[in-house]
Amino acid sequence: MLGRDEKSIEVQKQLFIKSSSLFEELAQKREKDKLTFCSAVQLYITKELKYRRGHVEFIYSALENMERFGVHRDLSVYKELLEVFPKEKMIPRSTWQVEWQHFPKQQQCAIDLMDQMEDYGVIPDHNFGARLEKIFGTEAHAFRKYRRMMYWMPKFKHANPYPIPKELPVDALQLALLALKRMSVDRDSEITVWQGEGVDGENTKETFIASSQSHTQKSLIEKHNSDTPLFVEGGFTCWLRYASMTYFILRADPDKKMLKRYAEAEAAAASDDNLFNWNLFWEKEEAKSIVPQRSVHEQDDGTVLAMVITGNATKESLVSWVRCLQTTNPALEKIPVVFKLRTPGSEIQVIGNKDKDLQLAKNTE
Amino acid sequence: MAQGVCRYASIMNGARQVLFHHRIHKVFKQHLVCISVWEKDKKGGNRKPYPVSHIEMIKDGLKMMGPEMKKFGDEMKHKFRADPFVNINDGDYEYIWKFNDRKRVEEWIVSSDHDNNEGQSKANLTFSTNNTALFHGYLSQQVPKDGVVKRTGYCNIRSPTKFLSFKREDNHDWSCFTHLLMRVRGDGRPYMVTISMDRFFDINWFDQYHYTLFTRGGPYWQIAKIPFSKFYVTSKGRIQDKQEPIQLERITHLSITIGDGNEGPFYLEIDYIACMFDENHKEAFAYESYVTDPAHVNT
Numbered sequence: 001m002l003g004r005d006e007k008s009i010e011v012q013k014q015l016f017i018k019s020s021s022l023f024e025e026l027a028q029k030r031e032k033d034k035l036t037f038c039s040a041v042q043l044y045i046t047k048e049l050k051y052r053r054g055h056v057e058f059i060y061s062a063l064e065n066m067e068r069f070g071v072h073r074d075l076s077v078y079k080e081l082l083e084v085f086p087k088e089k090m091i092p093r094s095t096w097q098v099e100w101q102h103f104p105k106q107q108q109c110a111i112d113l114m115d116q117m118e119d120y121g122v123i124p125d126h127n128f129g130a131r132l133e134k135i136f137g138t139e140a141h142a143f144r145k146y147r148r149m150m151y152w153m154p155k156f157k158h159a160n161p162y163p164i165p166k167e168l169p170v171d172a173l174q175l176a177l178l179a180l181k182r183m184s185v186d187r188d189s190e191i192t193v194w195q196g197e198g199v200d201g202e203n204t205k206e207t208f209i210a211s212s213q214s215h216t217q218k219s220l221i222e223k224h225n226s227d228t229p230l231f232v233e234g235g236f237t238c239w240l241r242y243a244s245m246t247y248f249i250l251r252a253d254p255d256k257k258m259l260k261r262y263a264e265a266e267a268a269a270a271s272d273d274n275l276f277n278w279n280l281f282w283e284k285e286e287a288k289s290i291v292p293q294r295s296v297h298e299q300d301d302g303t304v305l306a307m308v309i310t311g312n313a314t315k316e317s318l319v320s321w322v323r324c325l326q327t328t329n330p331a332l333e334k335i336p337v338v339f340k341l342r343t344p345g346s347e348i349q350v351i352g353n354k355d356k357d358l359q360l361a362k363n364t365e
Numbered sequence: 366m367a368q369g370v371c372r373y374a375s376i377m378n379g380a381r382q383v384l385f386h387h388r389i390h391k392v393f394k395q396h397l398v399c400i401s402v403w404e405k406d407k408k409g410g411n412r413k414p415y416p417v418s419h420i421e422m423i424k425d426g427l428k429m430m431g432p433e434m435k436k437f438g439d440e441m442k443h444k445f446r447a448d449p450f451v452n453i454n455d456g457d458y459e460y461i462w463k464f465n466d467r468k469r470v471e472e473w474i475v476s477s478d479h480d481n482n483e484g485q486s487k488a489n490l491t492f493s494t495n496n497t498a499l500f501h502g503y504l505s506q507q508v509p510k511d512g513v514v515k516r517t518g519y520c521n522i523r524s525p526t527k528f529l530s531f532k533r534e535d536n537h538d539w540s541c542f543t544h545l546l547m548r549v550r551g552d553g554r555p556y557m558v559t560i561s562m563d564r565f566f567d568i569n570w571f572d573q574y575h576y577t578l579f580t581r582g583g584p585y586w587q588i589a590k591i592p593f594s595k596f597y598v599t600s601k602g603r604i605q606d607k608q609e610p611i612q613l614e615r616i617t618h619l620s621i622t623i624g625d626g627n628e629g630p631f632y633l634e635i636d637y638i639a640c641m642f643d644e645n646h647k648e649a650f651a652y653e654s655y656v657t658d659p660a661h662v663n664t
Contacts, residue, residue, distance in 0.1 A: 144661050159577060179582070183582050237552055240582075
């Protein structure tokens, strides 16, 4: 900005304000959707059919407004925006023009547009490239950017071993089901949804309870000593790309005796001394004891017995969740359940070495 | 004219090569980068002045003499004893960092965009009640209104520098391993694992190798096994056109970054970070290394 005269800066500002006011006007008059957004772009194109005055400013203001219109993850809209650039006027004709950034402002604008696409995980296609080629040619920096995107982005498209669908559902229940399915390590897990008036507890009328539990977890509850309590803990956050949810778990304190047995069994299996349980070749190998199998739910820091996502994440909904669980887990009726809840947004209390921090933590308790 | 050059540089670099599907690999600060033929500072301009005076530094240094001499003695003993070379077998692993001690967790360095006046994110690395390290905080997307920073939101933890006696910097040698193993429990967000290395020439100072640590989310632990062949090279946050496999002989740091562009709280519980040798992993490099148009590479 420093190298330019004030007049042109002023003109640029005016153009930017002018094009943002177009979006502002349409946002107030009509529904904020793809149709309105594209009509704004078309409005500009029909108005500036020949000269395309201020098209860079128009694209920048359009990029800013995309999220507001809910079109920021739509490739077709980005293609539509490319149409705003004048065609065939900015193709460099020589190597020098290529290297000295032919039409730098316009190219930077196109690169920023693609940057935004990257940010929202929008992968361009060949049609996008063809449109870009008509504007800047294949040698320009903007086109190189497109080529890099086409190389790397599809490479990482399916890199996630815990995949999430590209289009996330808007419905909270569907989203919760997705999250539960992703979090359930046990393939055997069944996801049950309680919804509507059939469930006792008042809050479930408007909201839902989606709970995940497997047969192994059920048998773990059955085996649980009814003197020691179970805990409902949460809310923890869980992310599905850009959507976050709050989940709660039903947890038991770790069964130290069993964990010790598992550890012994694992050590025995790993040790070379127990590789063969025979001394002579014709001797039959027979197991001496039943080795307990550790389930995935029995972790060192506790046993996970069920997971839940409720519509409103209130304590009432969790109470009715436990009641719902009692229908499938009769043993749960005898076991005391303690609620250890914190607000999902609240930060974790850090108790440091310093005495000051300890005091602070005590005060908040 | 200087402005023109700066602008040109920014556009050249502005051809920011990649940010993949889950918005992990992100360049947060896109300011005008002045072209120069050499790099002045290994920290790339983020160096802060020393908080203590030279006299105090000498005083502190003298206090260290005792323990450092002992350390030096141990090193010498180790050297002359000449420990035999141990053959590495399939499935062998070594804990590089196991967070079962408060001291080991506190050695790690936590930083966020807030530290560099680039944002409002908060991060913390704490020793949790489960005897693990808990990296948690709040990722903020609020861009400071300084007219320079375009997008923001990152938090990072970095491993402590390995020192020999008398505070000589040492490197990790992982060349015998093929995989990075991490036992973590996350919140479903993708994290980025960065490996930085000690390189001599200034053109390579900012070379870093990245790959993504995808977390499942939920109360269960997961073990991530990332092959080193999948790490790709970047410089100053930009993925490079000219890729080459990671060289594991002189690793200085390993860091874990969150910056997926979603505002909100995050947490990642880490039990250990280890290296592993898998005999069946034959892949040298996961990306093509064919020669592209030399006029377009890295411009």
